[in-house]
Amino acid sequence: MSPPPKRQFAPLQPGEIRSTNPRAERWLFFYIPMGFALFFLVGPFYWMLITALKPDSELYDGSKSPLYVAHPTLEHFRYLFEKTEFVTWTTNTMMVATLSTIIALVMGVPAGYALARLKFRGSEFIGTAIFVTYLVPSSLLFIPMVEVMAQLHLDDSIWALVVVYPTFLVPFVTWLMSGYFRTIPTELEDCARIDGMTRLGAMLFIAIPLARPGILSAGIFAFTLSWNEFIYALTLVTASSERTIPVGVIVQLTRADFYFWGPLMAGALLGSVPVAIVYSFFVDQYASGLTAGAVKG
Amino acid sequence: MNATPNATSSPRRRRDLSWLIDNERTLGYMLVAPVVILLVVLVAYPFSVAIGYALSDRTLADPGVFVGLDNFVELFDNQIYLQTLRNTFIFTAGSVALRLCFGVGLALLLNETFRFRRFIRSAVLLPWIVPTVLGTMAWLWMFNPNFSVLNWMLVHSGLMDQGFNWLTNPDLALFSVTLVNAWRGTPFMAITVLAGLQAIPHDLYDASAIDGAGKVQRFRYVTLPLVMPVLLTALVLSIIWTFSDFGIVYGLTKGGPMNSTHVLATLSYQQGLASGNIGEGAAISLTMLPVLFVLIIWQLRRIRRSTVI
Numbered sequence: 001m002s003p004p005p006k007r008q009f010a011p012l013q014p015g016e017i018r019s020t021n022p023r024a025e026r027w028l029f030f031y032i033p034m035g036f037a038l039f040f041l042v043g044p045f046y047w048m049l050i051t052a053l054k055p056d057s058e059l060y061d062g063s064k065s066p067l068y069v070a071h072p073t074l075e076h077f078r079y080l081f082e083k084t085e086f087v088t089w090t091t092n093t094m095m096v097a098t099l100s101t102i103i104a105l106v107m108g109v110p111a112g113y114a115l116a117r118l119k120f121r122g123s124e125f126i127g128t129a130i131f132v133t134y135l136v137p138s139s140l141l142f143i144p145m146v147e148v149m150a151q152l153h154l155d156d157s158i159w160a161l162v163v164v165y166p167t168f169l170v171p172f173v174t175w176l177m178s179g180y181f182r183t184i185p186t187e188l189e190d191c192a193r194i195d196g197m198t199r200l201g202a203m204l205f206i207a208i209p210l211a212r213p214g215i216l217s218a219g220i221f222a223f224t225l226s227w228n229e230f231i232y233a234l235t236l237v238t239a240s241s242e243r244t245i246p247v248g249v250i251v252q253l254t255r256a257d258f259y260f261w262g263p264l265m266a267g268a269l270l271g272s273v274p275v276a277i278v279y280s281f282f283v284d285q286y287a288s289g290l291t292a293g294a295v296k297g
Numbered sequence: 298m299n300a301t302p303n304a305t306s307s308p309r310r311r312r313d314l315s316w317l318i319d320n321e322r323t324l325g326y327m328l329v330a331p332v333v334i335l336l337v338v339l340v341a342y343p344f345s346v347a348i349g350y351a352l353s354d355r356t357l358a359d360p361g362v363f364v365g366l367d368n369f370v371e372l373f374d375n376q377i378y379l380q381t382l383r384n385t386f387i388f389t390a391g392s393v394a395l396r397l398c399f400g401v402g403l404a405l406l407l408n409e410t411f412r413f414r415r416f417i418r419s420a421v422l423l424p425w426i427v428p429t430v431l432g433t434m435a436w437l438w439m440f441n442p443n444f445s446v447l448n449w450m451l452v453h454s455g456l457m458d459q460g461f462n463w464l465t466n467p468d469l470a471l472f473s474v475t476l477v478n479a480w481r482g483t484p485f486m487a488i489t490v491l492a493g494l495q496a497i498p499h500d501l502y503d504a505s506a507i508d509g510a511g512k513v514q515r516f517r518y519v520t521l522p523l524v525m526p527v528l529l530t531a532l533v534l535s536i537i538w539t540f541s542d543f544g545i546v547y548g549l550t551k552g553g554p555m556n557s558t559h560v561l562a563t564l565s566y567q568q569g570l571a572s573g574n575i576g577e578g579a580a581i582s583l584t585m586l587p588v589l590f591v592l593i594i595w596q597l598r599r600i601r602r603s604t605v606i
Contacts, residue, residue, distance in 0.1 A: 030406065034406050037406065041480065044436060047435055048434075048438075060444065111328055111331070120326060121322070123329075130336065135589070137541030140582050141343045141347065144346035144579065146570070163339070164339065167335065171336070230430050230543065231566075249431065250430055264438070265438065276427060279422060280419040
């Protein structure tokens with residue numbers, strides 16, 4: 001049935017002994033492992049989608065095959081929009097993610113530039129300290145953070161999250177951007193300075209525009225990190241109208257022993273779609289951003 | 298000098314303020330200061346508050362008094378805490394080992410040439426990029442005692458007579474949450490290693506092939522050493538994130554059944570906020586520090602030693 005495979009092998013290298021049956025080898029070492037990988041990694045999302053589209057009558061009928069849906073329905077999505085505050089949670093999540101990303105970029109990009117380019121006493125220590133705070137997990141800080149937010153009179157509103165998310169976003173952006181700036185040659189900035197531009201000007205008008213791809217991937221990371229954040233969103237905000245999607249979906253649709261599986265999967269799906277779309281467009285920047293941060297040019 | 302009027306006049310006009318924006322040191326401090334202030338107020342200060350809590354018998358209702366190291370001493374007498382500590386190490390070691398195997402394997406697969414490469418590369422990233430607890434909900438449903446699709450497949454394919462009690466069997470539950478954590482972390486490992494693989498210059502493979510190296514030798518002597526720095530960084534980050542992970546266990550079991558899946562983060566949440574023993578909860582979370590400290594120091598030394606972060 002399947003068309004004959006196109007030649008997909010690297011050209012034979014001198015000294016390389018090619019297996020007598022390249023096609024069998026391709027199946028054994030590529031298609032089968034890849035099939036398992038896709039089943040394991042993507043399978044749960046298929047299950048999520050199928051469940052979200054199934055009417056309850058099919059969902060809880062053990063006699064039917066669970067692997068496909070016979071009569072797809074949107075009733076679970078309707079439930080989500082009409083019986084829960086899903087729309088509010090989405091607005092909250094959007095707002096928190098957008099604002100904290102902007103804060104993270106405005107603070108982190110210049111700081112990353114300073115650490116990469118400017119010589120000042122203590123820069124190495126500050127750089128290390130910022131990197132260390134990036135590694136400090138939020139599960140170490142959420143208990144006192146409840147009290148600190150109360151002291152700042154930000155308890156129980158999404159503004160607490162807008163203030164707290166930069167604590168892990170800013171170190172991350174700073175670290176990523178200082179790696180990125182180091183990969184950009186300094187010549188253009190030097191030229192601009194010879195032409196009379198100040199250091200600040202050279203950063204704003206030369207270096208930052210050159211760093212756009214890096215800033216873009218830092219922004220994408222920051223946005224999805226705040227979109228996905230859970231422990232602070234769970235502990236710092238308790239009013240239902242102030243919740244973000246991950247917390248709202250989990251708290252409202254799972255009660256003690258009763259789970260609203262259809263709406264739960266519909267909510268999980270809708271809450272995942274925006275980040276999935278963003279990433280599918282920027283997957284290359286994702287990889288290049290990672291290497292820029294991970295391996296200095 | 299053949300400069301434009303604008304370029305010659307602007308430095309003179311700015312001279313009075315130029316020390317602010319043109320001096321390397323001043324500008325450096327100005328650009329870094331907001332970040333430092335933020336981190337002092339919202340990381341260092343809360344951290345000191347946590348230490349204060351951990352040294353007190355504070356509860357939600359009562360500010361409490363200083364009790365020294367009593368909380369920590371009591372923890373090491375507490376069976377639930379000791380079990381949690383054990384769980385956390387098993388959870389971390391198991392998950393990171395699985396991520397390493399799956400992640401490196403997947404990276405090697407993705408480094409091949411094949412059809413729909415871009416699409417598949419995006420698809421396998423999904424577990425890593427979607428909100429952790431939402432992805433976890435799919436697994437919770439797949440582990441459901443009555444409608445588990447995993448059990449359905451196991452039974453209908455004839456592999457088993459009866460499905461597993463994935464999350465209700467205390468002996469199996471820790472494995473299940475570990476598996477889900479590995480599921481979530483594998484794409485990160487894979488995409489990081491893939492980036493490392495693609496940074497390897499192709500001449501190295503050509504050269505080693507001319508020297509007569511086979512596939513295995515090329516992997517052992519060219520690929521592995523060159524990917525190692527990136528791999529180690531991904532490994533350290535994975536260990537830190539898994540060791541302090543909260544969402545997966547909270548989403549799947551909340552620590553049960555019979556505390557068999559509690560990890561440090563979920564136990565500190567349960568004791569500190571859900572039960573209101575803030576002092577004890579803070580102490581539990583601070584016991585993560587020694588492990589985190591060692592990992593962070595190790596990572597910092599690696600950065601110092603090489604040009605690779």
